[in-house]
Amino acid sequence: MLSTMHIGAWVYNEDPTNIDEHAKSVFSKATKSFLDSNLELMLCLGSQLVSGKNYAFICRRKTVALNPKSAYSLAICYENLQGECSISKMKDVVKENKLLGGIFCTKSSEAFISKLDCIEANRIVHSFNKAFSNLVGVKYTPELYVAHSISTGINYHIIAKAKLSDKEQSIGYKYTIINSFMNEDSIVSVEDL
Known part of the structure; x- marks a missing residue:
């Protein structure tokens, strides 16, 4: 990671597969109430200093349904100054579609x-x-x-x-x-x- 961090600027992880324990904890706390899918943390792309901190994660998402679908999603998780965490954005990067040519x-x-x-x-x-x-x-x-x-x-x-x-x-x-x-x-x- 960069040695300096400016408020509002994203700092990208040089090795997004190396996820520290604090970032894992933020992801876990933020996604604990996400009930429609199982989420598997794959990458931590970086972080952004705001009033608290945003983290950009890539996760593998599998819906909890009769015919489950998989996706890889970008999850922006926010940790406030009191340590409370929430998902501020969840966007599918790619979503499974198993039809012909899918x-x-x-x-x-x-x-x-x-x-x-x-x-x-x-x-x-x-x-x-x-x-x-x-x-x-x-x-x-x-x-x-x-x-x-x-x-x-x-x-x-x-x-x-x-x-x-x-x-x-x-x-x-x-x-x-x-x-x-x-x-x-x-x-x-x-x-x-």
Whole structure:
């Protein structure tokens, strides 16, 4: 993390998979009354100093229903000065839709793509790196493989860290989709989280 924090500015975690105990506690307290889904904490993207503190988390969400649906969601959790926590925003980044040509969310055990050492994970990371190889100015690193969909080839949905090419500091996290088809890998979209 950055050594200085300015009020209102987001400070991005350099390693969003390394979640400290206090941040885990904030997530747990804020989401304890969220009853329609089971939430699994995946990443802590960063924090923002306000009158209290906001935390940006990515969680895997599975609805509690007869036919449960999975999603990966951005949860902004607020901790006030008295230590009380609440969810101030919950937004689906990607939501499962298993119809023909739909989106299939990954299991949490498959999501940490850059930490897995298997043929499929290595192929997806290679496709990601190849798709982003010609960009100038910003370097993208895959952090979390959240879903895939079938189109002409396969679309991989990945949350990535963005850094300026000449800096070591993260400038944010993006929801990216890349397409892999017949040894060609290309960027479909890049969205701010």
